[in-house]
Amino acid sequence: MKQITGGVTAAKGFMAASTAAGIKYRDRKDMAMIYSEVPCVAAGTFTTNIVKAAPVKWDQNVVYNQGEAQAVVVNAGIANACTGEEGMGYCKETAEKVAELLNVSAEEVLVASTGVIGKQLPMDRICAGIDMMVPILDGSLESGHNAALAIMTTDTHEKEIAVEFELDGKTVTIGGMCKGSGMIHPNMCTMLSFVTTDVAISKELLQEALSADVQDTYNMVSVDGDTSTNDTCLLLANGLAGNTKITEKNADYEVFVKALNFVNEYLAKQMAGDGEGATALFEVKIIGAETKEQAKVLSKSVITSSLTKAAIYGHDANWGRILCAMGYSGANFDPEKVDLFFESAAGKLQIIENGVAVDYSEEEATKILSEEYVTAIADIKMGEATATAWGCDLTYDYVKINADYRS
Amino acid sequence: MKQITGGVTAAKGFMAASTAAGIKYRDRKDMAMIYSEVPCVAAGTFTTNIVKAAPVKWDQNVVYNQGEAQAVVVNAGIANACTGEEGMGYCKETAEKVAELLNVSAEEVLVASTGVIGKQLPMDRICAGIDMMVPILDGSLESGHNAALAIMTTDTHEKEIAVEFELDGKTVTIGGMCKGSGMIHPNMCTMLSFVTTDVAISKELLQEALSADVQDTYNMVSVDGDTSTNDTCLLLANGLAGNTKITEKNADYEVFVKALNFVNEYLAKQMAGDGEGATALFEVKIIGAETKEQAKVLSKSVITSSLTKAAIYGHDANWGRILCAMGYSGANFDPEKVDLFFESAAGKLQIIENGVAVDYSEEEATKILSEEYVTAIADIKMGEATATAWGCDLTYDYVKINADYRS
Numbered sequence: 001m002k003q004i005t006g007g008v009t010a011a012k013g014f015m016a017a018s019t020a021a022g023i024k025y026r027d028r029k030d031m032a033m034i035y036s037e038v039p040c041v042a043a044g045t046f047t048t049n050i051v052k053a054a055p056v057k058w059d060q061n062v063v064y065n066q067g068e069a070q071a072v073v074v075n076a077g078i079a080n081a082c083t084g085e086e087g088m089g090y091c092k093e094t095a096e097k098v099a100e101l102l103n104v105s106a107e108e109v110l111v112a113s114t115g116v117i118g119k120q121l122p123m124d125r126i127c128a129g130i131d132m133m134v135p136i137l138d139g140s141l142e143s144g145h146n147a148a149l150a151i152m153t154t155d156t157h158e159k160e161i162a163v164e165f166e167l168d169g170k171t172v173t174i175g176g177m178c179k180g181s182g183m184i185h186p187n188m189c190t191m192l193s194f195v196t197t198d199v200a201i202s203k204e205l206l207q208e209a210l211s212a213d214v215q216d217t218y219n220m221v222s223v224d225g226d227t228s229t230n231d232t233c234l235l236l237a238n239g240l241a242g243n244t245k246i247t248e249k250n251a252d253y254e255v256f257v258k259a260l261n262f263v264n265e266y267l268a269k270q271m272a273g274d275g276e277g278a279t280a281l282f283e284v285k286i287i288g289a290e291t292k293e294q295a296k297v298l299s300k301s302v303i304t305s306s307l308t309k310a311a312i313y314g315h316d317a318n319w320g321r322i323l324c325a326m327g328y329s330g331a332n333f334d335p336e337k338v339d340l341f342f343e344s345a346a347g348k349l350q351i352i353e354n355g356v357a358v359d360y361s362e363e364e365a366t367k368i369l370s371e372e373y374v375t376a377i378a379d380i381k382m383g384e385a386t387a388t389a390w391g392c393d394l395t396y397d398y399v400k401i402n403a404d405y406r407s
Numbered sequence: 408m409k410q411i412t413g414g415v416t417a418a419k420g421f422m423a424a425s426t427a428a429g430i431k432y433r434d435r436k437d438m439a440m441i442y443s444e445v446p447c448v449a450a451g452t453f454t455t456n457i458v459k460a461a462p463v464k465w466d467q468n469v470v471y472n473q474g475e476a477q478a479v480v481v482n483a484g485i486a487n488a489c490t491g492e493e494g495m496g497y498c499k500e501t502a503e504k505v506a507e508l509l510n511v512s513a514e515e516v517l518v519a520s521t522g523v524i525g526k527q528l529p530m531d532r533i534c535a536g537i538d539m540m541v542p543i544l545d546g547s548l549e550s551g552h553n554a555a556l557a558i559m560t561t562d563t564h565e566k567e568i569a570v571e572f573e574l575d576g577k578t579v580t581i582g583g584m585c586k587g588s589g590m591i592h593p594n595m596c597t598m599l600s601f602v603t604t605d606v607a608i609s610k611e612l613l614q615e616a617l618s619a620d621v622q623d624t625y626n627m628v629s630v631d632g633d634t635s636t637n638d639t640c641l642l643l644a645n646g647l648a649g650n651t652k653i654t655e656k657n658a659d660y661e662v663f664v665k666a667l668n669f670v671n672e673y674l675a676k677q678m679a680g681d682g683e684g685a686t687a688l689f690e691v692k693i694i695g696a697e698t699k700e701q702a703k704v705l706s707k708s709v710i711t712s713s714l715t716k717a718a719i720y721g722h723d724a725n726w727g728r729i730l731c732a733m734g735y736s737g738a739n740f741d742p743e744k745v746d747l748f749f750e751s752a753a754g755k756l757q758i759i760e761n762g763v764a765v766d767y768s769e770e771e772a773t774k775i776l777s778e779e780y781v782t783a784i785a786d787i788k789m790g791e792a793t794a795t796a797w798g799c800d801l802t803y804d805y806v807k808i809n810a811d812y813r814s
Contacts, residue, residue, distance in 0.1 A: 117727025
């Protein structure tokens with residue numbers, strides 16, 4: 001498997017388009033579309049928030065009850081959440097408009113929205129945006145890249161990736177893009193992530209691969225502990241790679257799953273590192289756990305601790321807050337057996353041994369914590385299981401961005 | 408029942424002292440002592456964090472296994488948490504020193520610490536502080552007030568209260584003080600709270616009254632979601648009011664419980680309003696719930712939402728974040744039935760009805776949200792149960808205070 005340039009248009013038969021529809025933002029693109037030349041099997045995972053945005057409900061029906069899809073249309077700026085019957089109607093209207101122009105069924109059109117909760121979509125602009133995008137759909141890497149730019153809200157940069165690998169002599173490609181910066185504490189999936197692939201695979205295995213993988217990728221990311229109303233991850237597979245269709249968990253399935261994990265983990269980490277106001281990607285690895293679940297609970301508790309996040313912003317090796325956050329996580333362990341290390345491009349340093357501080361250099365610790373990607377590794381010495389979670393530091397700018405987001 | 412001036416020395420037979428022991432802070436008092444002329448029955452609730460500070464373990468033994476106490480000694484600046492065997496030894500040494508000077512048993516001396524995790528206590532200064540405090544113990548309101556000042560860390564003001572009420576013709580007094588500003592998400596109790604009373608009551612009922620009441624008071628407060636290693640609430644009753652001893656859940660018990668609730672709720676709200684960097688006390692009431700537990704889960708989810716807290720700082724009526732935080736709380740409700748109101752000294756305003764925004768004035772909403780004490784009321788229309796939680800806004804200053812707390 002190797003990483004290649006590209007995003008959602010990297011896989012065979014996928015095209016994209018984007019446009020400035022003027023939904024909320026000015027002077028930038030805010031709508032995107034993905035289209036596959038042939039129908040795709042579709043898998044998806046969605047927010048567990050019981051306040052679900054209208055597009056989440058629409059997509060759940062498509063993914064769970066229809067199963068095939070050929071197009072995705074996305075807008076940034078307004079989330080179409082808490083919008084009642086009217087909001088549901090707008091999803092249908094959007095899908096029907098796209099379906100008509102692309103000559104597909106409305107039930108094969110997925111919709112996604114992100115932005116302010118509680119406002120209704122300006123349907124005239126949405127429809128005008130669709131009219132503009134359909135004629136310019138194309139399979140270039142540039143159009144995929146522009147789509148990744150168009151779906152951003154408070155993100156500071158676009159997030160996309162593509163990989164390719166071989167399955168029985170055929171080159172298979174997976175490409176993806178996502179957006180997410182605030183209200184990020186996915187509990188099924190990230191804010192919005194779209195992954196396309198030309199692999200031939202059954203719908204059941206596609207969904208199973210995605211559902212399993214989000215547990216270790218998007219669901220291990222948190223920016224602020226707020227699980228969004230709109231979290232959606234969609235995975236479309238159109239089969240154009242020409243590999244022998246994967247219909248059982250054979251060696252081909254394992255190769256695909258591994259490549260999918262690479263793509264999803266990359267996108268998830270990009271979101272954490274681009275958390276609202278963040279200056280650093282903060283990774284927490286728990287090793288020596290009895291079970292993976294225990295390691296996950298512990299690592300997520302640390303990356304969501306406001307006090308730990310503020311200390312990372314201050315490049316302060318305040319290890320007591322890390323041990324404290326592990327302690328209130330709900331997972332069991334012996335605090336007096338924990339070893340803790342900080343690691344980054346600047347080096348690796350042991351901070352505590354068996355729950356008590358070693359004689360480390362605060363200066364060296366601060367140097368390690370001043371990098372853009374810092375890792376805390378806690379060994380709880382109970383077994384062999386591990387887990388990793390990703391978050392970011394808590395900064396003035398997070399507060400600034402969110403104190404008056406709507407205006 | 409009426410509120411009176413005073414704190415931990417308001418009840419008969421209680422004295423206090425405080426001193427500048429130079430443990431971490433300079434030019435301010437950082438140690439305090441409470442002493443009762445006669446032995447007290449003692450009740451306590453403690454952090455549920457499995458990383459428990461040494462003084463928490465010491466006090467749990469005193470409260471659960473001994474049951475009587477006559478003195479409390481507290482230091483601010485160093486938490487004596489994650490300090491291993493050495494830290495436990497210092498608790499014992501502290502208690503023995505106090506016991507010797509006051510001629511009580513070391514098992515009747517409660518100890519409490521708050522501050523930086525992972526540093527050992529400077530025992531020479533602790534012992535010198537005890538030597539200074541014992542001779543100046545006195546029952547004046549001033550000495551209680553100074554004790555409340557001495558236990559502060561990042562608190563911006565002292566927190567104390569006293570009330571009195573009648574039980575069979577005798578005046579009974581309850582007084583208390585607490586500290587807490589960051590790492591506040593009590594899960595048994597607040598950071599440090601000390602309540603003294605001269606009521607005559609059995610140990611069993613004293614503990615039962617406290618354990619029940621913290622569920623509605625301290626445990627409904629959150630500043631940052633971080634449950635401390637040191638959370639401790641101690642309640643001492645010395646019986647000097649001369650009331651008929653309460654040994655069953657009679658009318659006297661109910662009167663006492665109501666007064667205790669008033670004291671604890673006051674102290675809990677003071678902590679929330681003085682949350683690190685806070686500019687506002689943020690109260691969330693859930694009404695119309697099926698069960699109290701459901702209402703508690705919903706209200707706590709809203710007051711701990713970083714996005715909601717940032718919006719309160721910005722005086723922004725971003726109701727979508729409140730509904731979103733209710734949605735991911737884990738409690739069940741129908742988002743499309745929710746009514747939401749904002750209320751403060753500046754008025755009361757309905758924002759959403761049946762899950763959708765009403766045509767409210769953003770200007771009026773901002774005016775209401777610009778007060779120092781703002782309330783969000785959500786009616787979920789399922790039943791009669793209610794719950795209230797207290798938090799604060801998320802500000803630049805929270806980040807500033809915590810980015811480099813240790814230096």
